[in-house]
Amino acid sequence: MRRDPLHFAPLLRVLHWLMMAMIVTMLFIGVGMVSTTGSAYVTLLHLHRPLGIAILVLVALRLLVRLATGAPELPPDLDAPQRLAAKSSHVLLYAAMFALPLIGWGMLSAGGYPVALSQATVLPPILPHDLRLYAVLRFAHTWIALALFGLILLHLAAALMHGLIRRDGVLQSMTWGDARHDRHTPEHAPVPAPAADIAERDEIAPPPPDESDSPARD
Amino acid sequence: MKKQLLPAALIAIVVGGSATAFAWTAGVIGPRRVSGGTVANALEYNVGGAKPGYRRAHAKGICFTGDFRANGAGSALAGASVLKPGEYPVIGRFSLGGGNPLATDGRNVFHAMALLLRTPNRQEWRMALDDTPIFPVATPQDFVALQYASRPDPRTGKPDPKVMGAFIKKHPETKAFQDYLAKAVLPDSFGNAPYYSINAFRFTDPSGTTRLVRWQFVPETPLKGLDKDRLATLPKDYLVDAFITHTRHTPSRWHLQLIVANPGDVTDRATVAWSGPHRTIDAGVLTIDRAQIEEQGDCRDLNFDPTILPPGIAISDDPLLPARSKAYSTSFTRRAGEGPRPSAAGRDLAGQGAR
Numbered sequence: 139m140r141r142d143p144l145h146f147a148p149l150l151r152v153l154h155w156l157m158m159a160m161i162v163t164m165l166f167i168g169v170g171m172v173s174t175t176g177s178a179y180v181t182l183l184h185l186h187r188p189l190g191i192a193i194l195v196l197v198a199l200r201l202l203v204r205l206a207t208g209a210p211e212l213p214p215d216l217d218a219p220q221r222l223a224a225k226s227s228h229v230l231l232y233a234a235m236f237a238l239p240l241i242g243w244g245m246l247s248a249g250g251y252p253v254a255l256s257q258a259t260v261l262p263p264i265l266p267h268d269l270r271l272y273a274v275l276r277f278a279h280t281w282i283a284l285a286l287f288g289l290i291l292l293h294l295a296a297a298l299m300h301g302l303i304r305r306d307g308v309l310q311s312m313t314w315g316d317a318r319h320d321r322h323t324p325e326h327a328p329v330p331a332p333a334a335d336i337a338e339r340d341e342i343a344p345p346p347p348d349e350s351d352s353p354a355r356d
Numbered sequence: 357m358k359k360q361l362l363p364a365a366l367i368a369i370v371v372g373g374s375a376t377a378f379a380w381t382a383g384v385i386g387p388r389r390v391s392g393g394t395v396a397n398a399l400e401y402n403v404g405g406a407k408p409g410y411r412r413a414h415a416k417g418i419c420f421t422g423d424f425r426a427n428g429a430g431s432a433l434a435g436a437s438v439l440k441p442g443e444y445p446v447i448g449r450f451s452l453g454g455g456n457p458l459a460t461d462g463r464n465v466f467h468a469m470a471l472l473l474r475t476p477n478r479q480e481w482r483m484a485l486d487d488t489p490i491f492p493v494a495t496p497q498d499f500v501a502l503q504y505a506s507r508p509d510p511r512t513g514k515p516d517p518k519v520m521g522a523f524i525k526k527h528p529e530t531k532a533f534q535d536y537l538a539k540a541v542l543p544d545s546f547g548n549a550p551y552y553s554i555n556a557f558r559f560t561d562p563s564g565t566t567r568l569v570r571w572q573f574v575p576e577t578p579l580k581g582l583d584k585d586r587l588a589t590l591p592k593d594y595l596v597d598a599f600i601t602h603t604r605h606t607p608s609r610w611h612l613q614l615i616v617a618n619p620g621d622v623t624d625r626a627t628v629a630w631s632g633p634h635r636t637i638d639a640g641v642l643t644i645d646r647a648q649i650e651e652q653g654d655c656r657d658l659n660f661d662p663t664i665l666p667p668g669i670a671i672s673d674d675p676l677l678p679a680r681s682k683a684y685s686t687s688f689t690r691r692a693g694e695g696p697r698p699s700a701a702g703r704d705l706a707g708q709g710a711r
Contacts, residue, residue, distance in 0.1 A: 269692040298371075
């Protein structure tokens with residue numbers, strides 16, 4: 139598989155945005171279901187397990203694609219601490235994406251529960267029935283999930299910082315936009331195009347600011 | 357720097373908005389919800405504080421094993437493998453209502469049977485059944501309120517009549533349950549009591565027809581009652597110890613009867629009994645031939661969540677079912693973290709050994 143030097147491989151970009159939707163949904167399902175004894179609990183629980191296993195399958199595929207195709211270079215003007223933050227946060231993101239579904243599967247195994255994706259599809263246990271183990275994994279499942287949500291918020295903030303403030307092509311390397319590195323000096327930059335990217339990235343985002351009103355552009 | 361203010365504000369709004377939406381979904385902000393913790397806390401309050409290591413409800417019990425021999429008749433209602441002709445292993449637990457694991461058996465409380473039926477294709481049917489066909493409350497909110505209202509006063513051993521009276525006044529269904537319980541036979545053994553599904557469930561047969569069903573295990577041994585006026589004189593662990601002893605030489609049997617709702621039957625409130633003739637299918641025989649203390653049996657480390665169901669059986673619209681599932685799960689997680697403690701019957705056995 140090939141990729142152009144400024145972008146992640148197309149398949150990796152597809153996987154990234156697909157999994158973004160799945161994982162964010164999954165995190166909301168997770169915290170939502172454990173907060174209630176209402177009928178949403180059972181409904182969400184029945185979504186939670188098959189979605190989790192789907193994420194596990196996709197992250198395995200994604201890691202293979204990522205290792206095979208590599209990543210675009212970070213902008214040369216990025217300082218060392220930011221480079222370290224970028225690299226380590228991505229390692230942690232991958233680790234959490236693997237850990238959460240595996241811990242969920244292991245936790246149900248240790249709790250003596252059937253690992254039911256549907257009533258007819260039940261996975262085998264991957265750990266012995268052991269309540270102490272269950273307790274540890276159950277605890278880890280919650281806290282790694284919360285940590286993952288925090289990581290995703292940092293990742294989102296960093297992506298937007300690259301895309302809106304630095305305009306250095308890092309955000310565009312994961313989209314289909316112009317990913318040239320030399321756009322980071324706003325004074326010389328063309329009017330940025332990624333308005334569509336912002337809209338698709340997060341529905342909560344307000345419309346992008348009207349750039350023509352900005353005196354800095356003149 | 358000023359030119360970056362707008363993008364920075366945008367980023368703050370996006371990230372802050374996401375975090376807020378997450379906190380709302382988690383129930384950290386916004387309207388209060390009845391969570392699994394709410395129910396578990398109420399149960400703990402009712403017995404004067406948490407009993408670490410034990411189930412928060414039905415804390416006192418014993419394990420058993422046996423088998424279920426299905427005759428195949430139940431397949432008319434659901435495609436679950438366990439209803440097809442055959443013999444399937446059973447793990448289960450008998451218990452007494454209440455959150456005190458060492459309370460006396462001489463109480464007019466639920467006698468309960470929990471079951472796990474597993475077929476070789478990994479289908480599972482878990483049940484948590486009571487010896488009453490109806491339940492005192494219809495919703496998780498009312499269940500929580502009942503736990504608070506019915507907490508026994510340590511001085512009298514009875515709930516505060518003012519608080520409990522106020523609850524009963526608002527809940528005629530709880531009054532109806534109390535009246536039923538006052539008249540009902542209190543079984544003198546776990547082995548001769550009927551056990552009921554409490555809630556209705558949705559059965560879908562292989563042709564796709566869906567029916568609402570309750571079920572009951574009807575004992576082969578005729579029901580005999582304890583003398584309710586002399587409960588105080590009953591040995592503390594009479595029921596749990598007697599069943600273990602009895603089962604050493606005599607198995608106990610029940611028939612699984614599936615009862616199909618008539619049009620007009622209430623299927624989303626466990627407080628209302630079904631009356632009159634119903635289509636009833638005898639689906640097979642449950643035999644319990646071994647009983648053990650929880651320390652030695654297989655039941656202690658299981659959560660008998662009644663929403664773990666095989667294909668063809670699903671929960672109904674009864675709001676108690678999701679609540680039972682979540683509350684059991686919370687109780688399970690709490691006691692798993694605390695580690696197991698000795699059961700009442702286990703203490704008795706250890707005491708005999710020491711003598």
